[in-house]
Amino acid sequence: MxxxxxxxxxxxxxxxxxxxxxxxxxxxxxxxxxxxxxxxxFPPERSFGNFLKRTGKSIKSGIRFLDKTDSTYIEPNHYDWTVMGQNSNFFQVISMSAKTEKYHYQTLSFRPKPMFKIGPYLGWRWIFLGYSVDVSRPSSAGKSTEFDFSVYSSKVGGDLVYIHNNGNFRLRKTEGLEGVDKFQFSGTDFHGLEVNTLSVNAYYIFNHRRFSYPAAYNQSTLQKRSAGSVIMGFRYDKQKLTFDYTQLPSPLNERDSVSSVMSDELKFSRLSYQDFCLSAGYAYNWVCARNCLLSISATPALGYRAEKGTKVKYDKLLHNVIRYVAVDFIGRAGFVWNTGDKFAGVSYVTHLYGYHSRHLTIANSVNYLNVYAGFYFGKKPKYLRQ
CATH class of the missing domain: 1.20.890 (cAMP-dependent Protein Kinase, Chain A)
Incomplete structure (x- = not known):
């Protein structure tokens, strides 16, 4: 038991x-x-609507971060919508210079037929959509593709340029060629030049709280007091030129039995290179009168050039330093009249891409001139009582 x-x-x-x-x-x-x-x-069910809301909030936070400004110098836009009409003009100049045996320079200058575009644009806050028509010549005559896109904010900005021009050039002038007048062949069609240009540029604005690029170039703010800023950035350029000098008018293209008056250095057939550059410059906005702004900036770039088919010889790097150094430039100028509810203005932007070797120099100048006018509507909620 x-x-x-x-x-x-x-x-x-x-x-x-x-x-x-x-x-x-x-x-x-x-x-x-x-x-x-x-x-x-027990996490809530994830939906596409919630994803869009989170994405929208992130974008707004990013824009606020990029657009922090001093209200005594810069006034933000009070409206959500913008209507604008714009005339866009694009023109390009290719200049080739070579040193002859007698140590003087010969220069050939070309330019494509200019583009003259007009069209309407509709903007909502930072998004702009529009359509422009080239009225300078019939569409069947076009042999070029041109695209440019610029981003302007208080802190950072950028430019993207792409141009493909295939044979749509004219001779502008000839200099230093014996027996040939400077403007003898000016306006003559030339189909022996093909140019491809790709350029990406990004920069930072140091005095972004007081200086506003958007006030001068996309009318999304108002510059109330004059201010300037140092600008620094990075740019990448890729250039490709194909040149057939035999299509030049006589006597420039004479060969074989008759000696040509043109230097052998100008008789290249193909050139392809890339530039990697650091840029630094200065920009200034001058409030010259009530509701009027004059803006100007210059940003040179210095870096390294990588030429296709050419290897860097490090033992002769200092001797041939000019061959590997890239020097480029971006300039901007603009004038704007802006009352806060309507605006009008003109802007000019130039990109210069340079190539230098011991005997050959090539300058590719890409230029944009815009004339515009428009008005705002649809006030933002926080400004309705003003």
């Missing part, structure tokens, strides 16, 4: 210990549930 009682006591103690362990486990789990939020244990 005693043995049975002992066995029963042992079983009761064992079951009691196991029960206590279960209770302890439940208490621990309950404590964890108190610490971990219900939302973490």
């Amino acid at each position: 005693k043995r049975v009682l002992l066995i029963l006591c042992f079983l009761l103690l064992t079951v009691g210990a196991q029960a206590q362990q279960v209770v302890d486990s439940v208490c621990v789990d309950t404590a964890l549930i108190g610490i971990i939020s219900t939302e973490s244990l």
